[in-house]
Amino acid sequence: MSTTPLDSATASGVHDVLVVGGGAMGSQIAMVCALAGRTVHLVDTEPASLVRAEGQLRARLASRVEKGRLRTEDRDAAFARLHLGTDLEAGAGRADLVIEAVVEKIDVKTELFARLDRITPERTILTSNSSSFVPSRLAAATRRPDRVCNLHFFNPALVMACVEVVPGEATSPATLETATAFTRELGKEPVLLSREINGFLANRILNAVRDEAVHLYEGGYASLEAIDLACRTALGHPQGPFELQDLTGLDIAWFTKTARYAETGDPADLPSTSLDARVAAGHLGRKTGRGWYQYAADGTKQPAPDPIDEPSTPVTGDRPR
Ligand SMILES: CCCCCCCC(=O)CC(=O)SCCNC(=O)CCNC(=O)[C@H](O)C(C)(C)COP(=O)(O)OP(=O)(O)OC[C@H]1O[C@@H](n2cnc3c(N)ncnc32)[C@H](O)[C@@H]1OP(=O)(O)O
Numbered sequence: 001m002s003t004t005p006l007d008s009a010t011a012s013g014v015h016d017v018l019v020v021g022g023g024a025m026g027s028q029i030a031m032v033c034a035l036a037g038r039t040v041h042l043v044d045t046e047p048a049s050l051v052r053a054e055g056q057l058r059a060r061l062a063s064r065v066e067k068g069r070l071r072t073e074d075r076d077a078a079f080a081r082l083h084l085g086t087d088l089e090a091g092a093g094r095a096d097l098v099i100e101a102v103v104e105k106i107d108v109k110t111e112l113f114a115r116l117d118r119i120t121p122e123r124t125i126l127t128s129n130s131s132s133f134v135p136s137r138l139a140a141a142t143r144r145p146d147r148v149c150n151l152h153f154f155n156p157a158l159v160m161a162c163v164e165v166v167p168g169e170a171t172s173p174a175t176l177e178t179a180t181a182f183t184r185e186l187g188k189e190p191v192l193l194s195r196e197i198n199g200f201l202a203n204r205i206l207n208a209v210r211d212e213a214v215h216l217y218e219g220g221y222a223s224l225e226a227i228d229l230a231c232r233t234a235l236g237h238p239q240g241p242f243e244l245q246d247l248t249g250l251d252i253a254w255f256t257k258t259a260r261y262a263e264t265g266d267p268a269d270l271p272s273t274s275l276d277a278r279v280a281a282g283h284l285g286r287k288t289g290r291g292w293y294q295y296a297a298d299g300t301k302q303p304a305p306d307p308i309d310e311p312s313t314p315v316t317g318d319r320p321r
């Protein structure tokens with residue numbers, strides 16, 4: 001078996017990156033890599049996702065240029081290094097490292113890892129941005145478990161410093177070294193786990209906060225706004241748990257809860273009634289204009305009515321199974 005290439009201009013040896021999934025996370029992760037000088041292929045099965053991704057990235061970087069935080073030529077160079085498309089094979093052949101950021105469904109991810117294992121060079125490191133699944137579950141779909149680990153970025157990936165580096169049971173020290181060095185080269189702060197656990201570090205802590213916030217809300221102890229305000233002003237969180245879930249997506253929370261329940265069978269791991277009702281109604285957060293709050297075009301927000309209290313509202317959204 002070949003080892004990770006380290007005889008190059010960067011410590012990690014990672015020059016070509018394939019990012020799979022061009023949604024909220026994959027698009028920004030791809031741009032983080034392009035801004036750090038990497039050649040990046042961003043692949044999504046949905047052309048519409050790629051169009052949206054490019055539009056949002058152009059707006060984000062325009063804001064940085066306007067504020068004098070990014071030179072126009074550096075922005076243009078980053079976009080020139082970023083190749084968007086629907087053909088997975090196009091970026092696979094030269095990839096030093098893959099970052100998977102598709103939907104949080106284990107069957108979709110394992111099928112993708114099996115395919116990536118077939119179409120990327122033997123040396124390529126395969127990583128996942130999953131919010132919850134441990135790398136060993138994904139590595140099991142490949143013939144290279146020593147070159148699989150998780151690189152868990154945080155939303156918004158263009159801004160947040162932390163990347164959790166999660167080893168699987170068979171991840172080699174060389175793979176972890178490369179993944180950690182690469183994370184630093186992106187200007188991020190690698191947080192290395194000693195061993196894998198579902199949800200990793202930050203999301204497990206966040207999950208506990210979210211569960212308690214929902215308990216207080218569903219118990220009628222306080223409004224959404226009061227709970228969010230307490231977290232911001234008493235605990236110093238930049239956003240309260242409901243505001244933050246509107247940013248990260250209620251569907252992602254629903255998927256992670258449901259997957260956890262499938263593993264543990266513990267009813268406490270099921271999505272809460274109020275989360276389930278919103279997801280069933282298609283209210284997934286900022287990306288749909290409504291989640292726990294509803295958002296006006298000017299960005300202002302107010303608490304959204306609980307769908308349970310809206311019997312006349314047609315349930316149009318699909319629960320993301
Ligand atoms: C079991 C649990 C399951 C979990 C499910 C999935 C979740 C995960 O797996 C892991 C996660 O990501 S958890 C979430 C982690 N993220 C956070 O906690 C974010 C907290 N919020 C913030 O930091 C700020 O409110 C925030 C940065 C968002 C906004 O900051 P401000 O309020 O200061 O607003 P601005 O002044 O407008 O923005 C400051 C800079 O940030 C840029 N920005 C804002 N929103 C953005 C966005 N959505 N995408 C990209 N960039 C964004 C904004 O452009 C500005 O940057 P510059 O323009 O360069 O100055």
Ligand SMILES: NC(=O)C1=CN([C@@H]2O[C@H](COP(=O)(O)OP(=O)(O)OC[C@H]3O[C@@H](n4cnc5c(N)ncnc54)[C@H](O)[C@@H]3O)[C@@H](O)[C@H]2O)C=CC1
Nearest residue numbers: 021023024025044045046049101102103104130131155248
């Ligand atoms: N939303 C968040 O705050 C965070 C999410 N994550 C994780 O990142 C991953 C992606 O999440 P988001 O970007 O929020 O989801 P998203 O729903 O915004 O984007 C997912 C994208 O993947 C594409 N896709 C689905 N199957 C595909 C396949 N087989 N091949 C190529 N593209 C495919 C979809 O068309 C969509 O554009 C998930 O695993 C999620 O748990 C991790 C950190 C934070």
